Structures are given as C-alpha cells and as structure tokens.
Amino acid sequence: MSRELAVLEKLEKELSLKELQIKSLLTITQAINDNVSAEGLFNMYRSFLSWEMGITKMGLFIPDEDNDDSWSCASQINIEKDEIDEEKIIIELLDFNRLHTIKSIDHQSLQSFDIIIPVFHKEKPIAYSLIGGIKSKDDLYNKIQFITTITNIIAVAIENKRLFKRQIVQERLKKEIELASSVQQMLIPTELPKNDKYEISTIYQPHFNVGGDYLDFIDFKNNRFAFCIADISGKGVAAALLMANFQAMIQSLIYQYRDLETFIFALNQTVYRVTKSDKFITFFIGEVDVNRNTLKYINAGHYPPVLFNGGKIRRLTHGCTVIGAFEKLPAIQEEEIAIDSGATVMCFTDGLPDLKNAEGQYFEDKHIEDFVLKNGKLNADEFNEELLSEIERFRGNEAFPDDIAVLTCKIH
Numbered sequence: 001m002s003r004e005l006a007v008l009e010k011l012e013k014e015l016s017l018k019e020l021q022i023k024s025l026l027t028i029t030q031a032i033n034d035n036v037s038a039e040g041l042f043n044m045y046r047s048f049l050s051w052e053m054g055i056t057k058m059g060l061f062i063p064d065e066d067n068d069d070s071w072s073c074a075s076q077i078n079i080e081k082d083e084i085d086e087e088k089i090i091i092e093l094l095d096f097n098r099l100h101t102i103k104s105i106d107h108q109s110l111q112s113f114d115i116i117i118p119v120f121h122k123e124k125p126i127a128y129s130l131i132g133g134i135k136s137k138d139d140l141y142n143k144i145q146f147i148t149t150i151t152n153i154i155a156v157a158i159e160n161k162r163l164f165k166r167q168i169v170q171e172r173l174k175k176e177i178e179l180a181s182s183v184q185q186m187l188i189p190t191e192l193p194k195n196d197k198y199e200i201s202t203i204y205q206p207h208f209n210v211g212g213d214y215l216d217f218i219d220f221k222n223n224r225f226a227f228c229i230a231d232i233s234g235k236g237v238a239a240a241l242l243m244a245n246f247q248a249m250i251q252s253l254i255y256q257y258r259d260l261e262t263f264i265f266a267l268n269q270t271v272y273r274v275t276k277s278d279k280f281i282t283f284f285i286g287e288v289d290v291n292r293n294t295l296k297y298i299n300a301g302h303y304p305p306v307l308f309n310g311g312k313i314r315r316l317t318h319g320c321t322v323i324g325a326f327e328k329l330p331a332i333q334e335e336e337i338a339i340d341s342g343a344t345v346m347c348f349t350d351g352l353p354d355l356k357n358a359e360g361q362y363f364e365d366k367h368i369e370d371f372v373l374k375n376g377k378l379n380a381d382e383f384n385e386e387l388l389s390e391i392e393r394f395r396g397n398e399a400f401p402d403d404i405a406v407l408t409c410k411i412h
Helices: 002-033 038-052 086-093 138-185 236-253 258-273 367-375 380-395
Strands: 055-064 066-077 115-121 123-132 198-205 213-221 224-232 281-289 294-299 304-309 312-313 337-338 344-346 404-412
Touching: 002 038, 002 138, 002 236, 038 066, 038 138, 055 086, 055 138, 066 086, 086 123, 115 138, 123 138, 198 213, 198 380, 213 236, 213 404, 224 236, 224 344, 224 404, 236 258, 258 281, 258 294, 281 344, 281 404, 304 367, 312 367, 344 367, 344 380, 367 380, 380 404
Parallel strands: none
Antiparallel strands: 055 066, 055 123, 115 123, 198 404, 213 224, 224 281, 281 294, 294 337, 304 312, 304 344, 344 404
16 A cells, blocks of 8 residues: 555656646746746746756856857856856866766866756857756656756747847848948049049948048139048948038038138037047048149148159148047148149048058058059049059958048149
C-alpha cells in the first residue's frame, strides 16, 4: 500500500510540475504578445527561477543594445557586484554552444554556478544563463529542461526587441539621410553661368549620400559676381539645416555690404548667434570685377584655392579664422589681385586632398597644383571633366573618405 502511495505522490508531483510549467509558459507567452518591456521580461524570468524553480543563484548575459561584441548581465539572483568580472566571464561563456554542467576543471569564474545554458540563433550566441543553487534535486533533469526552454523563449524575445529597435533606428537614420540629402540637393545650384565673360562649373560628391559641403554663386550685375565654397562641421540633418540657414544668411547679407570684410564680419556674428560655437564653417568667397579685371577674396579657414593666372599658379590664403567659432573675428585680411584673360580659380573642400589610393598616397597639394598648371587653360567644364577622370584614375577602387566639392571659375 505504501508503495502505491509513493507512486501516487510522485505522479501528483509530476502533474503539479507540469501544470506549473504550462502556467508559466502561458504567462510568459502572453507577456511577450502584450509587448511587455525587456525589463519586465527580465523580472518575470528572475521571479520564475527564484520562486517557482527554487533557483538561488542566476546570471543572464545578453549582448548590449548597440554592440554585438559587448555583453552585460541583464538579470541576476544573488550575485554581488564584485563577485564576477563580466568581461572575463563572457570570454569563458563564448566557448560553450550547448548545455553544460560545470566541472572542477572549468574556469574559476564559473565555479559558483552549476550549469550553463547557451541560447543561439543559427550560429550566433544571443544569451547565456548561468544557473546555480538548485534547491530541490527531485526531477532535476526535467527542471533543467524546462529552465532551458524558458531561457530560450525569453532570450529570443529580448533579441527580437533588440533587432526591432535597431531596425527602427536604421529606418530613422535612413529617413534622416534622405531628408538631409533632399535639403542639400536643393541648396546646391543646378544652373551656373556660362557666357563670353566668365563661366562656373562644379563637382559635388557627397560621402554616404549627404555631407556638409556647400557651393554657391551670386550675380551682382554690372559684370561683377561672387562665388563661394564652404565646409560645415558635422553630417546629417543638423549639418543640412545649418547649411540651409547659412545659405539664407549669405543671400541676405551679401547684398547689404559693399565690401567683403564687413560681409564676413556680419556673417560670422550671425552664424555664432545660431550655433553658439557648437559648429563652425570653413568658408571662401571670391568677388570678380570683369571690367576692372580684379579678383578680391577672403579665405575664412578654408583649404586654399588655386589661382591659375598668367601661366602661373598661386594659393589664395589671405583672410581670417573659421566662421562661427568666435563671437568676434580677431582680424580679417582681404586681398585684391589683378587677373589676366583666361584666369582660372579652382576651389575645393578637404575631401579632395584627403583622397587616398591603394598605396596609401594622398591626392596632396603638389598633385593638385600640377593638375591646375597642366589644365588651367581649359574651360571650366573641360577642366572639371579632366579632374574627375584624374580622381577616378588616382583612387582606383578606394572609397571616398569624405565629401568632395569643387568649384571652378574661368574668367575669359
């Protein structure tokens, strides 16, 4: 009779455990369907192991939200802060790809636990659960199997949340880049002057579809015109919006002041009020008077353009520091140069000299100056076509490291 009672008690325990398992599975599944937060799922996992499975020690390790190579302990039971070294213990855990009972030969950092439960998605680990201190040894195999099942369900749910959040971030970034690119494309002039007195031609190669480079042309009539190039610090929507503001500032201020020095002074103050020196702009502006055959310019911290004039080249370096970094510019130096017929000015952003080839050589100043000296007699479009061919020949299969913008001005 006592044997029959023992069998009956065992069956009742097994039935009770099965009911508990089914209830726990339903509860966790419902929580996942209700989109309970990751923190809520971690709490449920901890409570389930502690109260229902009698686990006295546990550590659940998962990859960090933004970095698959960095892991941390997301949920734990009775683990002191100084008890484990997360970096070292993860190095040990990554060696396991199946359920493992910890032995005395295993690493010291694992000795306070009993089993390792790894969770994989295909061949990629997405979680490791360290289980220790199982109170009841009755039906140990079934308990471990069920803990493994719950661990897998929780880990997969957390990984799905992580991937979904990453997808949302990527979609947001994609839309941000598309918006910034649209704003930028609207600001880059599509129609540039070509007449018997002068012509303007541009090259624009943004890095990752959106950059902080800016080109523009301003017609003053009476055979006077200006051209400018700028490089705005930063990328994305913030840089594109600043560029839009910057273009509006230029268009507003350039007609108010007759001289470039006053214009640059006012432009710097306006940019500083908007950015509070959080961002800055390198800027070059040149003004050509066709009747007087003169070029006036100011270089505000920009990469010095190259002037081809009278068969010789020189760099346009006079000016001041960058725009927007200081409330007041310490000094502004304008230069005026007499230009011959057929003069060419090549302006560019630092993406051009930063270009590298397969041998690690840069498209450096001498390369640029030699190119201008060789091709300076060409018209603006032909000059830029030759430059594009030279860029492609030089870089080969190497990627563009940064935005490249070129503005070529030919004075006939």
